[in-house]
Amino acid sequence: MTAFGDDPFSERQLNFVASQRIGIATRPRLKGEYPGLYAITWDSLGERSFSYWRSDSAARRLADDRAALRQSLTGRDLIRVSGITLAILTEEARRNLHDALTRARTEGAKVAFDTNRRPAFWPDAHDARKAMTELLEISDIALPSWPDERVLFGDASPEEACRRLRSLGVSEVALKLGADGVLIVAEGVQKVIPGLRNIIPLDTTGAGGGFNGAYLAARLIGHPVEIAARIAIKLAAEVIEGYGALAKPDALRRCWAEANTRALI
Numbered sequence: 001m002t003a004f005g006d007d008p009f010s011e012r013q014l015n016f017v018a019s020q021r022i023g024i025a026t027r028p029r030l031k032g033e034y035p036g037l038y039a040i041t042w043d044s045l046g047e048r049s050f051s052y053w054r055s056d057s058a059a060r061r062l063a064d065d066r067a068a069l070r071q072s073l074t075g076r077d078l079i080r081v082s083g084i085t086l087a088i089l090t091e092e093a094r095r096n097l098h099d100a101l102t103r104a105r106t107e108g109a110k111v112a113f114d115t116n117r118r119p120a121f122w123p124d125a126h127d128a129r130k131a132m133t134e135l136l137e138i139s140d141i142a143l144p145s146w147p148d149e150r151v152l153f154g155d156a157s158p159e160e161a162c163r164r165l166r167s168l169g170v171s172e173v174a175l176k177l178g179a180d181g182v183l184i185v186a187e188g189v190q191k192v193i194p195g196l197r198n199i200i201p202l203d204t205t206g207a208g209g210g211f212n213g214a215y216l217a218a219r220l221i222g223h224p225v226e227i228a229a230r231i232a233i234k235l236a237a238e239v240i241e242g243y244g245a246l247a248k249p250d251a252l253r254r255c256w257a258e259a260n261t262r263a264l265i
Helices: 008-019 066-073 083-088 091-106 125-136 146-153 158-167 207-220 225-240 251-257
Strands: 037-042 048-053 078-082 110-114 172-176 182-186 189-193
Touching: 066 091, 078 083, 078 091, 078 207, 083 091, 083 125, 091 110, 091 125, 110 125, 110 207, 125 146, 146 158, 146 172, 158 172, 158 182, 172 207, 172 225, 182 225, 189 225, 207 225, 207 251, 225 251
Parallel strands: 078 110
Antiparallel strands: 037 048, 172 182, 182 189
C-alpha cells in the first residue's frame, strides 16, 4: 500500500505489481508526483549503503487521506508496517496511520512491525524512538533487526531487546540476527533459529523484506513460529545470493516445499 505518481516510472511500478497479482488497495495516483529514487553501493561482502532522492516522493502522502487509508486497511487479516514508512510521513500522517491501525486491530487484524531503521530519514534518534515505540504498542508481531535495536534503543543483548519489545505488549518477536539467524520469542518459545551456512552474499538488499514476507505468510497459514522462521531464513538467503531486492520466481515455492523435510525442521 503506497501512493503513486502519474509519471512513466509509476506506470511501470503499477504494471509490475499487477503482473505479480499484488493489489494496491485504494491508494491514489497523485498528479505531478513521482516515486522516490535510491541508489545502492555494495562492498566486497555484499553489504550496501544507500543514496536517496525521495523528499518529494508520492509515498510520503500515503496516509494523508484518512478515509482512503481506513478503506485500504479494512477487512485485512494482517498488516505489516515498516519503520521506513513512519520515517517519511509527517506527524499528522503518522497519527492518521496509528488511528487506522488501531481501528483495524479492533476489527480483528493483526499488526506486524519491522523497525527497519534508516537514520537519514529521521531528524534525530529521539524522534525515531518515539514514533517506533508508539507503533510497537499497537503491534502484535515485531520483526526488527538486532543491529537496529542495539543502536537505536541501547539494548545490551538480543534477549534484552526482546524483553523490551514484549513489555510494550508485543506478543510475538522474531529478532533478525543477520548470518546468525533469528531469535524467536513467542508461544512459550525462546530460541535462536540458526542461519544457513556457506551462503555467499552478493547483495543483502531485500533480505529483511524477504524474511518478513515468508515468515508472515507461514504464520498466516498456521505454521508454528520455529518452522516459519526456518522458511523465512531460507528465503532471505535466496534473496542475498543475487542482485536486486527480489528472489527468483520459484524461490518461495521451493522454501515452502522444504518446510516439512528433516533437513529444515
